[in-house]
Amino acid sequence: MKQTVEGTVETTVPTQKSYNRAKRNDTIFVWCMLALPILHFLIFWLYINSSTIFMTFFRYNPSVQKYQWYGLNNFIELFRDMFLGGDPRTFNSMLNSLIIFPVNNFIILPLSFVAAYFLSKKLPLSNFFRVLFFMPSMIAITVLALCYRSMFNTDHGPVFMLCNAIMGGKAPDFLDVTGPYAMPIAFTFSVWSGLGYNVVLLNGAIARIPEEILESARLDGITTTREMFNIVLPLSWGTMSTLFILNSLSIFGWFLPPMLVLSDTGGVEGKTSTIALYVYQLVNAGKGEDAAALGLMFSIIGIPFVFGVKWLMDKITPTIEF
Amino acid sequence: MKKFIAGLLAVSTVLPCAVACGGGNNGGNDYGHLLTREDGDLYVRYFKGGNGAEWLYPIADAFEKETGITVYLECDDEITENIPTVLESAHPTSGTPSANRLKQLPDVCMTQTLKWQEFVNKGWIANIDEVYTYKYANEGNVTLADKLIDGADTFGYMGQTPDDALEGNKHYWVVPWTSPLTGLVYNVKMLKSLGGKWANGYVPATVTELFELIDDLNEANITPFAWGGDSNGMGYWNFMFMSFWASYQGYNVSYNNGKAKYGSMMDFYNFVDDDGNMDGNNGENEGFGSFDQAGRKIALKVIQDLIVDTQSANKKDWKWKNSIDYPVSKKAQEAADKFAFEEAAMTPTGSWIKNEIAESMDEGFEYAMMPTPAVDMAYVQRVATELGLQPQEIHGGLFTDNTFETETNTGKTYAQINNTEIGDLMFIPKNATKKANAIKFLQYVNKKENVESATIDMGIARPFRYTPSALQGHSDFTKSVFAVYENPNAVNLIRKSESSIFAYATIKEWAERNESDVLLQLDQKTAKGLIEEIYVNASDNWNNWKTKAGLF
Numbered sequence: 001m002k003q004t005v006e007g008t009v010e011t012t013v014p015t016q017k018s019y020n021r022a023k024r025n026d027t028i029f030v031w032c033m034l035a036l037p038i039l040h041f042l043i044f045w046l047y048i049n050s051s052t053i054f055m056t057f058f059r060y061n062p063s064v065q066k067y068q069w070y071g072l073n074n075f076i077e078l079f080r081d082m083f084l085g086g087d088p089r090t091f092n093s094m095l096n097s098l099i100i101f102p103v104n105n106f107i108i109l110p111l112s113f114v115a116a117y118f119l120s121k122k123l124p125l126s127n128f129f130r131v132l133f134f135m136p137s138m139i140a141i142t143v144l145a146l147c148y149r150s151m152f153n154t155d156h157g158p159v160f161m162l163c164n165a166i167m168g169g170k171a172p173d174f175l176d177v178t179g180p181y182a183m184p185i186a187f188t189f190s191v192w193s194g195l196g197y198n199v200v201l202l203n204g205a206i207a208r209i210p211e212e213i214l215e216s217a218r219l220d221g222i223t224t225t226r227e228m229f230n231i232v233l234p235l236s237w238g239t240m241s242t243l244f245i246l247n248s249l250s251i252f253g254w255f256l257p258p259m260l261v262l263s264d265t266g267g268v269e270g271k272t273s274t275i276a277l278y279v280y281q282l283v284n285a286g287k288g289e290d291a292a293a294l295g296l297m298f299s300i301i302g303i304p305f306v307f308g309v310k311w312l313m314d315k316i317t318p319t320i321e322f
Numbered sequence: 323m324k325k326f327i328a329g330l331l332a333v334s335t336v337l338p339c340a341v342a343c344g345g346g347n348n349g350g351n352d353y354g355h356l357l358t359r360e361d362g363d364l365y366v367r368y369f370k371g372g373n374g375a376e377w378l379y380p381i382a383d384a385f386e387k388e389t390g391i392t393v394y395l396e397c398d399d400e401i402t403e404n405i406p407t408v409l410e411s412a413h414p415t416s417g418t419p420s421a422n423r424l425k426q427l428p429d430v431c432m433t434q435t436l437k438w439q440e441f442v443n444k445g446w447i448a449n450i451d452e453v454y455t456y457k458y459a460n461e462g463n464v465t466l467a468d469k470l471i472d473g474a475d476t477f478g479y480m481g482q483t484p485d486d487a488l489e490g491n492k493h494y495w496v497v498p499w500t501s502p503l504t505g506l507v508y509n510v511k512m513l514k515s516l517g518g519k520w521a522n523g524y525v526p527a528t529v530t531e532l533f534e535l536i537d538d539l540n541e542a543n544i545t546p547f548a549w550g551g552d553s554n555g556m557g558y559w560n561f562m563f564m565s566f567w568a569s570y571q572g573y574n575v576s577y578n579n580g581k582a583k584y585g586s587m588m589d590f591y592n593f594v595d596d597d598g599n600m601d602g603n604n605g606e607n608e609g610f611g612s613f614d615q616a617g618r619k620i621a622l623k624v625i626q627d628l629i630v631d632t633q634s635a636n637k638k639d640w641k642w643k644n645s646i647d648y649p650v651s652k653k654a655q656e657a658a659d660k661f662a663f664e665e666a667a668m669t670p671t672g673s674w675i676k677n678e679i680a681e682s683m684d685e686g687f688e689y690a691m692m693p694t695p696a697v698d699m700a701y702v703q704r705v706a707t708e709l710g711l712q713p714q715e716i717h718g719g720l721f722t723d724n725t726f727e728t729e730t731n732t733g734k735t736y737a738q739i740n741n742t743e744i745g746d747l748m749f750i751p752k753n754a755t756k757k758a759n760a761i762k763f764l765q766y767v768n769k770k771e772n773v774e775s776a777t778i779d780m781g782i783a784r785p786f787r788y789t790p791s792a793l794q795g796h797s798d799f800t801k802s803v804f805a806v807y808e809n810p811n812a813v814n815l816i817r818k819s820e821s822s823i824f825a826y827a828t829i830k831e832w833a834e835r836n837e838s839d840v841l842l843q844l845d846q847k848t849a850k851g852l853i854e855e856i857y858v859n860a861s862d863n864w865n866n867w868k869t870k871a872g873l874f
Contacts, residue, residue: 060444061869061872062443062483062484062826062870062871062872063483063484063485063872064483065443065444065445065482065483067415086862087834153651154647154648154651154652173648173650173651174651175552175650175651176551176648176650176651177551177552177650177651177842178551178650178842178843178845178846179650263552263553264553265553265554265836265838265839267839268839268842268843269839283407284403284406284407285406285437286406286410286437286440
């Protein structure tokens with residue numbers, strides 16, 4: 001519509017031409033918006049993954065200075081190393097990577113939920129504790145690992161000294177990569193550093209629960225425990241479920257805690273190694289084909305597992321809208 | 323406020339780098355201009371580590387003044403780990419690298435030891451024949467190849483492919499830039515305080531005497547060793563392993579002219595078979611037989627006896643002994659500090675410890691390096707049954723006359739085995755943008771006066787034909803190092819070989835295993851068992867290595 005000088009209203013009907021122009025502009029706009037993610041997908045997903053998969057069938061031949069067809073031999077050698085005792089390092093790396101699944105989902109996640117619930121109760125100092133929980137997520141992981149490691153230092157670490165006092169001067173060397181405590185120490189670091197992220201997300205989910213529901217439950221005389229497990233948990237289950245799946249995916253990329261807290265070598269026979277750490281070391285050692293084959297083989301094992309987890313979480317997640 | 327925060331961020335970013343790598347101020351001279359990159363600068367990325375960087379600043383500064391070529395020095399203590407990725411991304415298999423990639427590629431790299439042969443084969447580093455054949459007019463027209471000691475002169479010489487090597491089409495690719503002596507460094511006062519034979523500064527000449535010294539230290543309630551097993555720190559014991567192995571096995575001579583398993587250390591590096599063929603296929607054990615050399619078992623057993631309590635029949639009860647508390651989780655630097663704090667009498671290390679403990683030791687701290695004790699017949703006889711040695715393997719260490727100690731051949735002087743760990747490298751990436759200037763820089767760094775000034779500043783010898791002890795300004799510790807280093811009767815170990823497996827499959831002492839990993843298992847497995855594991859690993863991978871080396 002346009003206003004004429006005389007104050008009357010004149011209606012203009014859009015022509016086919018202007019309609020086409022608008023449609024074209026819309027299309028250009030949509031494609032401009034999509035171009036970046038598509039480009040990102042093509043380069044950083046499709047190209048990288050396809051060339052990685054491609055690489056697993058080749059091996060560098062120094063005689064001709066080229067990569068040559070190697071068939072499935074990379075996988076056969078890897079299978080021998082991983083499952084037939086060919087190289088304990090590969091097997092131990094896989095084992096440690098898999099253990100992070102229960103650590104993430106059955107230790108960190110429940111702890112995060114409990115912490116988030118109590119922080120939502122607006123207890124005294126709850127804001128202080130919220131910052132405290134999130135602090136490890138704000139500090140650079142290398143600094144955090146250094147602080148954590150120094151707690152167990154056998155010369156001046158407060159945790160070590162406390163244990164030493166309790167155990168009559170016979171505390172073990174927790175950071176000894178050949179000892180039984182090394183990996184638990186790395187997992188504990190994961191718990192400590194991983195709580196904050198989960199707590200923040202769960203706190204958000206809990207904050208969304210309508211106050212009326214909680215108030216009505218309280219009028220019915222619900223206890224704190226029942227409120228937490230029978231009201232809050234089901235109503236924040238969607239976020240729990242998402243976190244469960246995300247935590248399950250971390251088995252593929254978990255390597256910083258053992259690398260920074262324990263040793264970047266992966267320990268004796270890979271006792272403190274993970275698949276991601278081993279892949280990183282293989283790449284650094286110029287064994288890109290082995291790294292690619294290891295990554296792919298572990299994905300073949302891990303992806304059905306993660307899909308299974310997702311399917312299970314979808315099954316048990318109630319459809320609640322509020 | 324924004325400016326303040328930006329300034330704060332800049333300071334917090336730059337300060338740690340400056341602290342870690344030195345601020346470029348040396349002896350009152352300001353070398354700050356070398357640490358700021360300008361367009362057109364020759365980009366040198368170097369490892370500082372225990373060598374220090376003080377030696378490099380004045381040389382680079384003088385190079386700038388003499389040639390007009392400006393230099394940018396970048397300290398990177400992670401260069402050894404990072405350089406393969408840097409080189410790979412700057413040398414794509416197809417196409418040309420981007421300008422940005424090339425800008426990030428150093429013109430000169432100075433790293434610790436690494437598998438550089440692979441870089442040659444993949445075409446990532448440039449042939450530097452011009453550096454080796456350049457004639458130094460002021461030094462009687464000698465070339466770098468002439469100036470380097472035996473072994474070091476051909477250290478960086480190889481064919482780009484196995485076929486090139488067979489056809490003799492070889493070139494120079496890297497320059498070894500240090501020749502650090504490794505071994506046992508000891509606290510002079512502590513040892514003298516024991517009295518007896520040690521009172522006048524005598525140090526153990528044989529392994530048996532070393533055990534005597536340890537008994538005396540324990541009696542005096544002095545911890546014998548400071549060492550750290552964390553992050554490859556256990557590899558410092560590998561220096562001792564090398565010397566013990568060569569002492570028993572011989573470096574390039576063998577007992578009874580044996581070969582392969584019964585051959586010398588060089589037979590190992592050449593992977594000779596029972597007939598003496600390099601990378602050989604003949605004989606019971608093919609070329610991997612030398613992984614089972616008795617000298618390797620004995621060397622590992624010496625180390626185990628030094629630091630592991632194996633009294634219990636149950637291996638689970640074995641524990642570290644004669645060492646600082648909780649050594650496995652200590653880093654090498656922490657162990658060096660503990661040695662400097664006089665918490666232990668000895669530490670396995672190299673001549674670079676001088677720079678590592680410069681700030682932690684007290685003024686009156688006296689320390690020195692001892693020649694690595696020789697493996698003597700008495701020790702071999704004591705462990706022969708446990709190691710399952712054959713009768714022809716029961717002999718003592720190498721004498722200076724190239725014979726070995728036996729029950730009848732006794733009373734001679736043991737050969738001193740110096741493990742010099744030549745392996746810190748200088749090289750030029752193939753796609754370096756200022757290759758010609760980089761070549762000039764390498765030629766300049768290796769001028770006589772620069773070799774000498776570097777020796778004084780680092781306190782570490784360079785692998786040249788000279789007498790480092792004749793230079794002025796060395797500390798007492800450095801003098802002790804050079805006294806061992808310059809012993810004319812010493813055998814200097816250099817890990818080099820003509821073998822294709824060594825060059826192209828880059829296989830060394832521990833087959834596919836990491837040396838630290840193997841040594842860290844000494845409190846859980848026998849020395850014999852560990853060496854046999856490595857032997858099995860070698861036999862399992864033998865064909866794979868031959869394939870990698872282009873021998874199939």
